Amino acid sequence: MRKPTFSPTKLTTYLTCRIKYHWAYMTPYGKWMRRANPAFAFGANLHRALDYFHSVGGAEQLSQEQFHMALERLWSHAGFESNAQSEAYKQTGLELTQQYYQAQAAQPSESVVLFTERMLRRDMGRYVLMGRIDRVDEHPDGTLEIIDYKSGRSDVTEEQVLNDFALHCYALLVQEHYPDRSLWIAIHALRPNKKVAVPVSRETLDEFRELLNQLVAQILDEDWSILNPEWIPECAECEFLELCVRKLGLAHAE
Numbered sequence: 346m347r348k349p350t351f352s353p354t355k356l357t358t359y360l361t362c363r364i365k366y367h368w369a370y371m372t373p374y375g376k377w378m379r380r381a382n383p384a385f386a387f388g389a390n391l392h393r394a395l396d397y398f399h400s401v402g403g404a405e406q407l408s409q410e411q412f413h414m415a416l417e418r419l420w421s422h423a424g425f426e427s428n429a430q431s432e433a434y435k436q437t438g439l440e441l442t443q444q445y446y447q448a449q450a451a452q453p454s455e456s457v458v459l460f461t462e463r464m465l466r467r468d469m470g471r472y473v474l475m476g477r478i479d480r481v482d483e484h485p486d487g488t489l490e491i492i493d494y495k496s497g498r499s500d501v502t503e504e505q506v507l508n509d510f511a512l513h514c515y516a517l518l519v520q521e522h523y524p525d526r527s528l529w530i531a532i533h534a535l536r537p538n539k540k541v542a543v544p545v546s547r548e549t550l551d552e553f554r555e556l557l558n559q560l561v562a563q564i565l566d567e568d569w570s571i572l573n574p575e576w577i578p579e580c581a582e583c584e585f586l587e588l589c590v591r592k593l594g595l596a597h598a599e
């Protein structure tokens with residue numbers, strides 16, 4: 346029998362609301378009720394452009410104009426509510442990628458890009474952990490730095506990196522493929538063009554792995570016949586709100 350797979354997105358959905366996890370991953374409503382998500386579409390377009398930028402050799406190989414043209418060419422309207430909205434986001438995307446380009450050209454990194462936008466999997470025993478990693482850099486001493494781009498944040502702090510659930514999942518995935526390397530995890534906030542990186546120890550990853558195993562065991566062993574939703578702040582923006590109200594009797598907050 347195929348093992349169940351879990352991604353950071355799936356696990357984060359469960360941590361936010363177990364009912365939402367039920368709708369999204371255990372019923373067809375997950376696909377039927379998928380909404381246009383401009384913020385997500387914006388991030389996906391930027392990821393594509395940065396993937397291209399690094400795959401062709403970065404600022405050393407690409408002029409600023411060529412990078413600009415690449416974003417125009419790679420831009421997709423999918424996921425936006427209208428073409429006008431997509432164009433507005435594209436203008437912001439052009440500004441952010443030009444800012445990114447200029448910073449890379451002004452201060453070339455000593456690290457090399459090992460890979461970008463790669464899906465990795467790790468057999469965790471009872472389940473398979475999987476995740477798409479934005480970028481991994483290799484430092485001159487062999488340390489690997491796992492970088493997650495954030496296109497919506499106006500700032501990033503060390504504490505946010507230390508507490509980032511997805512990055513710790515990515516570190517477990519990279520550890521499987523490069524077991525002897527020291528690892529760093531980093532968030533690169535594209536709006537302020539600020540990157541914060543911190544080392545992640547083997548002990549921390551061992552502890553995280555234990556917690557992850559417990560979380561997945563809880564999901565797999567849940568009694569999914571009991572669904573009693575209670576109002577949480579996330580309900581207001583949730584695509585499943587009407588389902589929860591209609592089928593499960595969720596009461597709106599006062």
Ligand code: SF4
Nearest residue numbers: 362365580583586589
């Ligand atoms: S509406 Fe609220 S309770 Fe229902 S799935 Fe969404 S977040 Fe969860």
